[in-house]
Amino acid sequence: MALAYLTGFNNEFETEALPGALPQGRNNPQKCAYGLYAEQLSGTAFTAPNATNARSWLYRMRPSVRHVRQFDPLQRPLWKSAPSVYEEAPLGQFRWDPIPIPDDSTTFIGGMRTITTAGSVLSQAGMAAHIYLANADMTDDYFLNADGEMLLVPERGRLRIITELGILVVSPLEICVLPRGMMFRVELMDGTARGYICENYGPRFTLPERGPIGANGLANPRDFKYPVAAYEEKETPCRIEVKWGGKFYATKIGHSPLDVVAWHGNFAPYKYDLRHFNTIGSISFDHPDPSIFTVLTAPSGEPGTANVDLAIFPPRWMVAEDTFRPPWYHRNIMSEFMGLIEGQYDAKEEGFLPGGMSLHNMMLPHGPDTFGFEKASNAELTPQKLEETMAFMFETRLPQLVTEFAARHDSLQKNYINCWDGLEKKFDGTIEGKK
Incomplete structure (x- = not known):
C-alpha cells in the first residue's frame, strides 16, 4: 500500500x-x-x-x-x-x-x-x-x-x-x-x-x-x-x-x-x-561545541543539561583556518555512546566500522587517534567536504554502565586503548611558539 x-x-x-x-x-x-x-x-x-x-x-x-x-x-x-x-x-x-x-x-x-x-x-x-x-x-x-x-x-x-x-x-x-x-x-x-x-x-x-x-x-x-x-x-x-x-x-x-x-x-x-539536518559550523577559525550537531534532546531537571541527546556527525564542509578540524581531546560531564551508520568517522578512520560502537564515559579522556591527529595536524587547510559518513551519539549526563553481554562479547576491542599510543611528547621549550 x-x-x-x-x-x-x-x-x-x-x-x-x-x-x-x-x-x-x-x-x-x-x-x-x-x-x-x-x-x-x-x-x-x-x-x-x-x-x-x-x-x-x-x-x-x-x-x-x-x-x-x-x-x-x-x-x-x-x-x-x-x-x-x-x-x-x-x-x-x-x-x-x-x-x-x-x-x-x-x-x-x-x-x-x-x-x-x-x-x-x-x-x-x-x-x-x-x-x-x-x-x-x-x-x-x-x-x-x-x-x-x-x-x-x-x-x-x-x-x-x-x-x-x-x-x-x-x-x-x-x-x-x-x-x-x-x-x-x-x-x-x-x-x-x-x-x-x-x-x-x-x-x-x-x-x-x-x-x-x-x-x-x-x-x-x-x-x-x-x-x-x-x-x-x-x-x-x-x-x-x-x-x-x-x-x-x-x-x-x-x-x-x-x-x-x-x-x-x-x-x-x-x-x-x-540527510535533512542543516549542519552549522565555523567559517573563520576553531569550531563550536559539538552541541551544534544535536538533532533531538530530552531535558533533565537542570536547564541546559540533557537527560539524553541525539547528536549526529553528517557530511559537511570544513573551512576553518589555522584550526585542528576533528574533535578536540576532551573530558566532560556527559557520557557518550557512539555508533556509525555508514562511511568513516573523521576522528577514528581505523577500527570504527558501520554497525560498531564506542563508549566514552564522563570525565574519561578521549579524542582523535594517533593517525587522525597526525593527518589533521599536517593537512593543507583548504576547504574540505566530508562525504559518505554518518556517525551519531547518545549523550547523557549520567554514567553509562556496561552490561555483562557487552563486556564479555567477542566484538569488544581489547586493544582499543592502543589507538592513542603514538601520541608522544612533542614539547620543546627551546622553540619559540607562534606569534
Whole structure:
C-alpha cells in the first residue's frame, strides 16, 4: 500500500482511515461513528504546560483494556534496564566491532541486546543503549514499552513499523521515535536488520533550543513525518508483550491490538531523515561545541543539561583556518555512546566500522587517534567536504554502565586503548611558539 505522512514536529494532527470516523468539535461523543470507542493516550501529566503537554485521542474497535488481560512473566535476559551493574566491568574507554545478526529466527524484540544502562527505570531518569539484530517478522506479536520511548537508528535493513496510529517505513540514514506506551510490531523489508536504540526513561525527546542560531538550521520541524491512520482488523490469536518496571510480561488475545481507525493529537510516533539536518559550523577559525550537531534532546531537571541527546556527525564542509578540524581531546560531564551508520568517522578512520560502537564515559579522556591527529595536524587547510559518513551519539549526563553481554562479547576491542599510543611528547621549550 502507498504510504502518506503528516509533517511537522509536535503539531496537533488529525487523521482517519474511514470517512467520518473522527469526531468533530468534541473528543468523547456519547456514541462514536462506526461503533468505535474513544480513548485518550497521555504522554505527559494532565497539567503539564501547554508547550510540553502531549496526548492523543484514539477511536478504536475495542478499548485497550480488552488488549491487556492476565499477564505472565517473561524472561529477556539480554535486555537490561537501569540500574544494571556488572561488577566485573572494567573502567575505561570501550569500542566494539559490529555484532553479527544471528542465524536462528530472531525478531526485532527477540534480537534486542543491551550495551549500556544509565540512571534508573523506576525513577524515570536516564537511558539504555541497545542494538537490535533481526531476521524474522513480528507477525502476530506486538510490543508495548511502558518504561520509556524508543529512538531507533537503523544501520542495516529497512523496517516497516506498524503502530496503533499508523505505519512508518524507516530506512538507514533515518531515525524513528516510538512513544512510551505505544503498541507496535516490526516487519523486515530486506530480510535482515541491524541498528541501535536509545531507550529514554526521562522526559520525551524534543527539538533543542536554537538560541543565537535563530529560527532556521539544525533539524527543521517540517521534516519530521508522522503516520496517517491505518488499522488491522485481524481476528486471530495474537500475543502482546509489555515491558514495565524493567521486567517483561506477555498476554494472549484473540485479535490485533492495532485497531485504531482515527486519531488526533500530538503524542504519536514519527520519523526523520538525517540527510535533512542543516549542519552549522565555523567559517573563520576553531569550531563550536559539538552541541551544534544535536538533532533531538530530552531535558533533565537542570536547564541546559540533557537527560539524553541525539547528536549526529553528517557530511559537511570544513573551512576553518589555522584550526585542528576533528574533535578536540576532551573530558566532560556527559557520557557518550557512539555508533556509525555508514562511511568513516573523521576522528577514528581505523577500527570504527558501520554497525560498531564506542563508549566514552564522563570525565574519561578521549579524542582523535594517533593517525587522525597526525593527518589533521599536517593537512593543507583548504576547504574540505566530508562525504559518505554518518556517525551519531547518545549523550547523557549520567554514567553509562556496561552490561555483562557487552563486556564479555567477542566484538569488544581489547586493544582499543592502543589507538592513542603514538601520541608522544612533542614539547620543546627551546622553540619559540607562534606569534
